[in-house]
Amino acid sequence: MPNSKIGRHYSQAFDTELQQAVDRLLQMAALTQQQLTDAIAAFVEADHARAEQVVASDHRVNDFEVDIDEHCLDILARRQPAASDLRLVLTVLKSINDIERIGDLAKRVAKTLLEQADTDRPNQAQLDEIDVMGHRVLHMLQRACVSFERMDATDALTVLRKDKEIDQDYDRIVAQSISAMSNDSSQVGPSMQLFVIARALERIGDHSRNICQHVIFLCKGRNVAHFSDAELQQIVDKQRS
Amino acid sequence: MPNSKIGRHYSQAFDTELQQAVDRLLQMAALTQQQLTDAIAAFVEADHARAEQVVASDHRVNDFEVDIDEHCLDILARRQPAASDLRLVLTVLKSINDIERIGDLAKRVAKTLLEQADTDRPNQAQLDEIDVMGHRVLHMLQRACVSFERMDATDALTVLRKDKEIDQDYDRIVAQSISAMSNDSSQVGPSMQLFVIARALERIGDHSRNICQHVIFLCKGRNVAHFSDAELQQIVDKQRS
Numbered sequence: 001m002p003n004s005k006i007g008r009h010y011s012q013a014f015d016t017e018l019q020q021a022v023d024r025l026l027q028m029a030a031l032t033q034q035q036l037t038d039a040i041a042a043f044v045e046a047d048h049a050r051a052e053q054v055v056a057s058d059h060r061v062n063d064f065e066v067d068i069d070e071h072c073l074d075i076l077a078r079r080q081p082a083a084s085d086l087r088l089v090l091t092v093l094k095s096i097n098d099i100e101r102i103g104d105l106a107k108r109v110a111k112t113l114l115e116q117a118d119t120d121r122p123n124q125a126q127l128d129e130i131d132v133m134g135h136r137v138l139h140m141l142q143r144a145c146v147s148f149e150r151m152d153a154t155d156a157l158t159v160l161r162k163d164k165e166i167d168q169d170y171d172r173i174v175a176q177s178i179s180a181m182s183n184d185s186s187q188v189g190p191s192m193q194l195f196v197i198a199r200a201l202e203r204i205g206d207h208s209r210n211i212c213q214h215v216i217f218l219c220k221g222r223n224v225a226h227f228s229d230a231e232l233q234q235i236v237d238k239q240r241s
Numbered sequence: 242m243p244n245s246k247i248g249r250h251y252s253q254a255f256d257t258e259l260q261q262a263v264d265r266l267l268q269m270a271a272l273t274q275q276q277l278t279d280a281i282a283a284f285v286e287a288d289h290a291r292a293e294q295v296v297a298s299d300h301r302v303n304d305f306e307v308d309i310d311e312h313c314l315d316i317l318a319r320r321q322p323a324a325s326d327l328r329l330v331l332t333v334l335k336s337i338n339d340i341e342r343i344g345d346l347a348k349r350v351a352k353t354l355l356e357q358a359d360t361d362r363p364n365q366a367q368l369d370e371i372d373v374m375g376h377r378v379l380h381m382l383q384r385a386c387v388s389f390e391r392m393d394a395t396d397a398l399t400v401l402r403k404d405k406e407i408d409q410d411y412d413r414i415v416a417q418s419i420s421a422m423s424n425d426s427s428q429v430g431p432s433m434q435l436f437v438i439a440r441a442l443e444r445i446g447d448h449s450r451n452i453c454q455h456v457i458f459l460c461k462g463r464n465v466a467h468f469s470d471a472e473l474q475q476i477v478d479k480q481r482s
Binding site for chain 2: 059065070080082087100185188192223
């Protein structure tokens with residue numbers, strides 16, 4: 001991966017170590033993207049085998065997390081990085097925490113299908129809603145990872161803003177679920193399923209937004225976790241990096 | 242705070258900086274404990290003024306997070322800590338992430354009351370359930386913070402195990418909510434409130450467990466995020482630190 005932020009140290013071994021941290025993170029992220037793809041499809045199509053694959057792959061995400069965490073700790077201890085190298089290592093450490101949670105939440109979606117009673121199955125219109133929201137979340141996660149790979153703060157801010165649309169999907173699905181249950185008590189099972197899945201997807205959107213915030217931190221050197229949209233724009237517009 | 246893990250450097254300024262990181266974290270944690278105390282009491286007693294206080298104090302938690310994050314980054318950049326000092330700084334960085342989420346979740350509990358319609362109000366028996374679960378979670382959070390303050394891995398493991406009881410509370414409240422809604426559609430409002438609150442409390446239990454895992458990492462030098470109970474016991478029993 002060619003990147004302006006890596007590959008300019010007198011020690012080539014150090015460059016390689018930083019690059020490995022980023023590469024492993026992107027592999028871990030790709031795995032959770034696959035998990036999310038599979039979890040959404042499994043739920044919508046009631047594909048139990050595919051849901052079981054998602055659950056079974058969870059330990060691989062956990063292994064990535066521990067492995068990358070230890071690799072970063074090792075870089076900090078031996079290389080004592082400064083400035084943008086230090087930010088890169090911390091960005092990787094923070095991001096793997098979010099990616100691990102994304103894997104957990106994809107597993108939650110898959111498990112919801114596996115624990116589903118026949119009477120809990122949502123109808124086709126409800127499944128279509130989940131399909132649309134799921135793909136919006138997946139797209140946001142994919143783009144957040146691309147902004148990480150490119151270490152592009154402008155890109156990261158554009159992606160971060162997509163979280164609002166996901167929150168709107170979530171609010172709509174929750175309102176529909178509550179209305180369906182209130183009108184017909186036989187709808188409690190399917191509506192609770194929708195609620196749980198929509199909540200998991202909404203949280204994946206939040207973690208994707210966090211990844212974008214970490215990218216902005218990496219490029220601009222500021223912790224922007226609680227910045228307003230205007231403040232974010234200002235930081236991203238500033239020349240630096 | 243007397244602690245065997247801080248206070249043995251040739252540079253007294255470095256000791257002070259590490260101590261400040263820990264002290265600020267404990268202040269931040271104390272604030273979220275107060276938020277959780279207030280949020281539970283506010284919900285159970287329908288005390289809107291107290292709920293509003295919880296929401297209003299959220300920015301203070303966020304300010305702590307950014308402040309401690311920057312302090313730790315500064316220590317890493319200037320002091321280039323190694324071994325247990327490095328672990329301490331990383332433990333603080335990981336823990337403030339969990340504490341910030343705990344503050345968010347306490348706010349969620351408070352907001353649930355503030356957005357409550359009259360018809361959503363749970364009955365006394367249901368409120369008692371939330372009160373019991375809430376105090377169990379609060380107690381776990383308090384003890385997790387004490388294990389951090391003492392940097393005591395044995396203590397941290399004892400507290401971490403309490404998460405199972407919280408998960409049982411959660412499962413019971415969710416089952417009761419679903420049953421209530423299924424039998425009587427007028428119960429959808431109150432049951433959904435219970436569900437949302439129980440979910441937030443259960444997540445606070447998870448974050449308290451994470452803090453305990455970070456304490457074990459600090460004391461034992463191993464990332465134990467995905468360890469079984471037997472593996473945890475083995476690591477904690479090992480002499481080291």
